[in-house]
Amino acid sequence: RTSTKPLEQATAAAEAAIEDLRRELNGQREQLRLQASTSEGALVSLRKELLALQSEEVSSISEHLHRSASELTRSIQEVSSSVESMGNCLRSELRREAERLGNELELERAQAEQRSGLQEVRGSVVLKRLEAMEARMENLRPSSRIAETASGAELEARVGAL
Incomplete structure (x- = not known):
């Protein structure tokens, strides 16, 4: 039995160690x-916090986009309004300029017509004088010996004196 006791003790110790x-x-x-x-x-x-942060970020970005879109829309409307206003001003200015040029052309045309009319009047006066001189010359030729014998220079001088 003595030989089994140490073995039993060793087994019990091993079992105790295994149990530990x-x-x-x-x-x-x-x-x-x-x-x-x-x-x-x-x-x-952490997932909940991350989702909450993502949700806040998405809301913030969405809000920023909405504000930016509103500002962009307002800016586009202002630019469109400015362009339309400038277009109206330019059209008005062009109309005034066209009217001014039309008035100037009308005045120039009237002056040209007046000058032309004066030239016609002058021309008709000169024409009448020439016709009168020709008639006088015709009258002088048959009745006057001067016309037959006088030189051309003397004739011109006499006609010029008339």
């Missing part, structure tokens, strides 16, 4: 399970 190891393993397993659960809870919490 099992308890330690179970403790570590439980500790790992708790850590996993805590980590999982932290992950869930």
Whole structure:
């Protein structure tokens, strides 16, 4: 029996050591399970925070886009209004300029017609004088010996004196 006792003691000691190891393993397993659960809870919490931040960011971006779109629309309307206003001003200015040029042309035409009319009147007066001189010359030729004998220069001088 003595020889089995140390073996039994060694077996009992080994079983006790194995039991201690099992308890330690179970403790570590439980500790790992708790850590996993805590980590999982932290992950869930982080996911919620991340989703909340993303939601806030999306809302902020959406709000910024809405403001920017409103400002852009307002700016486009202002530019369109300015362009339309400038177009109206230019059209009015062009109409006034066209009217001014038309008036100037009308005045120039009237002056040209007046000058032309005066030239016609002058021309008709000159024509009448020439006709009268020709008639006088005709009258002088048959009745006057001067016309037959006088030189051309003397005739011109006499006609010019008439």
